[in-house]
Amino acid sequence: xxxxxxxxxxxxxxxxxxxxxxxxxxxxxxxxxxxxxxxxxxxxxxxxxxxxxxxxxxxxxxxxxxxxxxxxxxxxxxxxxxxxxxxxxxxxxxxxxxxxxxxxxxxxxxxxxxxxxxxxxxxxxxxxxxxxxxxxxxxxxxxxxxxxxxxxxxxxxxxxxxxxxxxxxxxxxxxxxxxxxxxxxxxxxxxxxxxxxxxxxxxxxxxxxxxxxxxxxxxxxxxxxxxxxxxxxxxxxxxxxxxxxxxxxxxxxxxxxxxxxxxxxxxxxxxxxxxxxxxxxxxxxxxxxxxxxxxxxxxxxxxxxxxxxxxxxxxxxxxxxxxxxxxxxxxxxxxxxxxxxxxxxxxxxxxxxxxxxxxxxxxxxxxxxxxxxxxxxxxxxxxxxxxxxxxxxxxxxxxxxxxxxxxxxxxxxxxxxxxxxxxxxxxxxxxxxxxxxxxxxxxxxxxxxxxxxxxxxxxxxxxxxxxxxxxxxxxxxxxxxxxxxxxxxxxxxxxxxxxxxxxxxxxxxxxxxxxxxxxxxxxxxxxxxxxxxxxxxxxxxxxxxxxxxxxxxxxxxxxxxxxxxxxxxxxxxxxxxxxxxxxxxxxxxxxxxxxxxxxxxxxx
Amino acid sequence: xxxxxxxxxxxxxxxxxxxxxxxxxxxxxxxxxxxxxxxxxxxxxxxxxxxxxxxxxxxxxxxxxxxxxxxxxxxxxxxxxxxxxxxxxxxxxxxxxxxxxxxxxxxxxxxxxxxxxxxxxxxxxxxxxxxxxxxxxxxxxxxxxxxxxxxxxxxxxxxxxxxxxxxxxxxxxxxxxxxxxxxxxxxxxxxxxxxxxxxxxxxxxxxxxxxxxxxxxxxxxxxxxxxxxxxxxxxxxxxxxxxxxxxxxxxxxxxxxxxxxxxxxxxxxxxxxxxxxxxxxxxxxxxxxxxxxxxxxxxxxxxxxxxxxxxxxxxxxxxxxxxxxxxxxxxxxxxxxxxxxxxxxxxxxxxxxxxxxxxxxxxxxxxxxxxxxxxx
Numbered sequence: 001x002x003x004x005x006x007x008x009x010x011x012x013x014x015x016x017x018x019x020x021x022x023x024x025x026x027x028x029x030x031x032x033x034x035x036x037x038x039x040x041x042x043x044x045x046x047x048x049x050x051x052x053x054x055x056x057x058x059x060x061x062x063x064x065x066x067x068x069x070x071x072x073x074x075x076x077x078x079x080x081x082x083x084x085x086x087x088x089x090x091x092x093x094x095x096x097x098x099x100x101x102x103x104x105x106x107x108x109x110x111x112x113x114x115x116x117x118x119x120x121x122x123x124x125x126x127x128x129x130x131x132x133x134x135x136x137x138x139x140x141x142x143x144x145x146x147x148x149x150x151x152x153x154x155x156x157x158x159x160x161x162x163x164x165x166x167x168x169x170x171x172x173x174x175x176x177x178x179x180x181x182x183x184x185x186x187x188x189x190x191x192x193x194x195x196x197x198x199x200x201x202x203x204x205x206x207x208x209x210x211x212x213x214x215x216x217x218x219x220x221x222x223x224x225x226x227x228x229x230x231x232x233x234x235x236x237x238x239x240x241x242x243x244x245x246x247x248x249x250x251x252x253x254x255x256x257x258x259x260x261x262x263x264x265x266x267x268x269x270x271x272x273x274x275x276x277x278x279x280x281x282x283x284x285x286x287x288x289x290x291x292x293x294x295x296x297x298x299x300x301x302x303x304x305x306x307x308x309x310x311x312x313x314x315x316x317x318x319x320x321x322x323x324x325x326x327x328x329x330x331x332x333x334x335x336x337x338x339x340x341x342x343x344x345x346x347x348x349x350x351x352x353x354x355x356x357x358x359x360x361x362x363x364x365x366x367x368x369x370x371x372x373x374x375x376x377x378x379x380x381x382x383x384x385x386x387x388x389x390x391x392x393x394x395x396x397x398x399x400x401x402x403x404x405x406x407x408x409x410x411x412x413x414x415x416x417x418x419x420x421x422x423x424x425x426x427x428x429x430x431x432x433x434x435x436x437x438x439x440x441x442x443x444x445x446x447x448x449x450x451x452x453x454x455x456x457x458x459x460x461x462x463x464x465x466x467x468x469x470x471x472x473x474x475x476x477x478x479x480x481x482x483x484x485x486x487x488x489x490x491x492x493x494x495x496x497x498x499x500x501x502x503x504x505x506x507x508x509x510x511x512x513x514x515x516x517x518x519x520x521x522x523x524x525x526x527x528x529x530x531x532x533x534x535x536x537x538x539x540x541x542x543x544x545x546x547x548x549x550x551x552x553x554x555x556x557x558x559x560x561x562x563x564x565x566x567x568x569x570x571x572x573x574x575x576x577x578x579x580x581x582x583x584x585x586x587x588x589x590x591x592x593x594x595x596x597x598x599x600x601x602x603x604x
Numbered sequence: 605x606x607x608x609x610x611x612x613x614x615x616x617x618x619x620x621x622x623x624x625x626x627x628x629x630x631x632x633x634x635x636x637x638x639x640x641x642x643x644x645x646x647x648x649x650x651x652x653x654x655x656x657x658x659x660x661x662x663x664x665x666x667x668x669x670x671x672x673x674x675x676x677x678x679x680x681x682x683x684x685x686x687x688x689x690x691x692x693x694x695x696x697x698x699x700x701x702x703x704x705x706x707x708x709x710x711x712x713x714x715x716x717x718x719x720x721x722x723x724x725x726x727x728x729x730x731x732x733x734x735x736x737x738x739x740x741x742x743x744x745x746x747x748x749x750x751x752x753x754x755x756x757x758x759x760x761x762x763x764x765x766x767x768x769x770x771x772x773x774x775x776x777x778x779x780x781x782x783x784x785x786x787x788x789x790x791x792x793x794x795x796x797x798x799x800x801x802x803x804x805x806x807x808x809x810x811x812x813x814x815x816x817x818x819x820x821x822x823x824x825x826x827x828x829x830x831x832x833x834x835x836x837x838x839x840x841x842x843x844x845x846x847x848x849x850x851x852x853x854x855x856x857x858x859x860x861x862x863x864x865x866x867x868x869x870x871x872x873x874x875x876x877x878x879x880x881x882x883x884x885x886x887x888x889x890x891x892x893x894x895x896x897x898x899x900x901x902x903x904x905x906x907x908x909x910x911x912x913x914x915x916x917x918x919x920x921x922x923x924x925x926x927x928x929x930x931x932x933x934x935x936x937x938x939x940x941x942x943x944x945x946x947x948x949x950x951x952x953x954x955x956x957x958x959x960x961x962x963x964x965x966x967x968x969x970x971x972x973x974x975x976x977x978x979x980x
Contacts, residue, residue: 564911565881568910568914571914571971572978575978
């Protein structure tokens with residue numbers, strides 16, 4: 001098929017979480033009959049269960065739509081779906097780089113939110129044309145006129161003619177399609193130049209190996225071409241090239257400049273195909289790679305251990321398989337006195353951590369214990385060396401430390417004016433440094449803070465929501481490192497240190513955190529045969545203590561009429577419960593206790 | 605081999621009771637007895653020639669039925685199975701359902717052990733528990749049973765009842781040991797709030813007057829009191845005088861085979877080279893009219909091993925490891941070296957030669973200890 005570039009549109013849909021991005025994509029797929037109706041399942045693009053349940057997009061998806069416009073001509077729409085969470089900002093930026101335009105979906109009731117802004121600015125940074133669309137106009141609280149004004153005032157793009165739609169009800173989708181042709185530009189690029197294509201995603205397929213998703217800026221590519229990844233230097237023979245159906249791959253003879261597609265080349269390792277890298281031909285390479293490539297590094301680390309120690313190998317297999325499809329997941333073996341053999345895992349953020357945890361549980365049926373998440377601290381030692389600390393247990397003795405640094409982020413919080421006070425209090429409690437406030441309109445403001453990353457990785461988002469009754473939204477990006485007074489807080493159960501419960505905390509918060517930790521553990525650790533002291537300590541200094549009283553009794557059920565089945569079930573249940581406990585010295589600590597550190601923060 | 609026969613009929617449901625029992629009209633009772641007798645016959649062929657060491661009529665309240673009907677059921681058992689010379693033939697009764705005529709005819713029919721459900725010596729408590737009788741009615745029934753010739757009598761008691769104090773509970777137990785002659789056997793259970801019962805609905809999650817700690821103190825006070833009156837504490841909840849332990853009860857804990865007949869009755873039987881746990885339906889309609897009233901699940905060797913251990917450890921004398929070896933042709937330690945050593949180290953179990961058992965501390969948290977012997 002010979003396609004003229006004028007009839008191609010490469011675009012993405014950007015939106016704040018829940019503003020209806022995926023639903024709009026579904027309607028577009030439906031309208032272009034890309035999938036037979038019986039195969040439609042709500043939100044085709046979010047094809048992981050977790051994505052569908054949480055209503056967020058984690059892995060980006062791409063789909064090619066054939067649209068016959070009102071002028072009778074057929075257009076190819078390459079819809080590149082972007083991840084919808086700050087943890088995946090880099091992926092978002094690469095997806096945007098693969099597009100020429102963006103459809104901006106804004107909720108007609110909620111208006112512009114923090115992520116709307118962050119995404120729009122990123123799109124504008126990538127020189128994308130932006131088509132605003134106002135969704136959910138059928139909501140009783142919808143106020144499209146106000147939202148239009150907001151888009152113009154706050155973002156600064158014209159919105160007067162923005163389509164007013166209801167993606168859910170399917171209202172006015174046609175106008176969006178026509179506006180995409182009218183307002184978003186066709187791709188540029190030169191077929192005759194050497195191949196230059198941007199990798200914006202990659203997935204692992206057990207039969208074909210890595211499948212690379214790319215956008216061709218210049219040149220052409222076909223099966224049999226010797227290709228080179230410019231950043232990693234790896235070379236492969238392309239086995240298959242093609243474009244995307246909805247949820248399927250459709251092979252093609254050749255792809256040319258301006259097109260979005262995939263290729264396979266028997267690539268065994270996802271690491272050879274980093275998102276953001278440039279694909280070119282080995283024989284006739286382009287002169288320079290596309291700008292903006294960077295290696296994404298994990299920001300948050302935690303220990304992951306099988307609840308049942310005998311499942312270590314299973315966990316290893318599961319992590320290996322997950323990593324095939326998620327190059328940003330990092331893991332290496334570690335051991336804990338309390339938890340045995342497990343892995344130190346690195347994630348892009350807390351959501352990423354939760355997703356991996358859930359996928360391990362659901363897709364691999366693993367029962368895992370996760371230790372408290374930690375950021376990467378820089379430890380400047382007295383001997384002049386620098387250590388990057390991802391596991392609190394490895395913290396050197398304080399006498400060997402000159403000073404420590406912790407990562408901080410630039411945070412933007414959008415909030416209605418009623419809640420500015422309480423959100424500022426929250427940021428204050430989290431050691432935030434006030435940078436400024438911008439009033440976007442009469443009732444809304446954008447608060448800017450510099451916040452330590454370790455103050456936001458636990459529950460900052462929840463706290464934000466509860467203190468603003470859901471009205472605040474939040475976005476951040478890593479700013480760098482700053483010097484800080486940090487201490488390692490150890491937990492002793494029955495006078496033995498439980499390494500998996502140690503964490504690093506700002507010195508000024510240590511007492512408070514230690515006390516809460518002891519209280520929480522007291523609830524979680526069942527009574528034992530003897531009194532069990534639970535202590536929090538910094539070095540050799542005990543700063544908090546609770547006691548679990550000794551166990552007395554148990555139930556003596558009657559086995560009536562020889563029916564032992566109930567009794568046996570009870571014992572089996574108890575045995576299962578015991579399996580999930582970790583023996584630390586003489587004390588059995590249940591799995592839940594290790595997780596409780598995650599939910600420590602009920603500071604109101 | 606033993607036989608258990610379930611009679612699910614009661615005059616009134618007690619407030620603590622979650623057993624399979626209830627009030628049924630006369631027509632159902634008649635159909636039930638017919639069905640029961642046919643079930644008893646149906647299984648006979650398989651076990652012809654096996655010596656039956658115990659027949660136990662439990663309920664409900666078996667003595668709700670007319671003595672002639674009970675006699676017919678027992679007769680059906682005699683005709684179809686080989687009862688041992690010294691077979692223990694027990695029946696449970698409610699003091700409000702027996703008189704001298706009934707007790708005499710039960711004795712004549714061959715019952716040689718009578719279990720009387722007293723539960724408490726206090727009328728206020730009996731009322732609280734929803735019992736249909738008073739303490740003085742019990743005293744009459746007890747005296748009458750002796751007159752009828754019963755030489756082996758059990759009295760059932762419940763303690764740790766919300767309406768009572770600790771002193772009252774102990775006084776009640778003492779009073780039973782002072783009966784003349786004293787009962788050969790006493791069962792003492794702490795009240796458990798079972799889901800679905802009237803008491804559960806009233807007290808679950810609320811203060812029942814006995815904390816866990818108080819219930820445990822009462823348990824050991826009960827033992828002390830009964831031991832002073834020469835009772836032997838032979839199983840977690842059971843006491844006997846002069847060696848008159850309940851053969852049927854011990855059979856359960858030592859993994860004897862037993863046939864279970866009647867609504868909801870459970871069994872443990874060998875068929876060919878395999879062992880099965882059997883479970884009769886608890887649905888009266890299904891029991892009366894369906895051919896698939898009995899479910900059977902095969903017992904694996906590991907099932908058998910763990911049951912042998914957790915049931916055996918309910919006995920005060922514990923488990924004989926030589927018995928274990930004889931039964932399973934493997935050493936106990938092959939399966940349980942670690943939990944045995946750990947529980948001994950923690951003072952929850954003790955070992956003397958080839959006998960292992962729970963210590964007092966172990967009895968207090970028995971579930972936690974027994975759970976260690978469930979195999980992976």
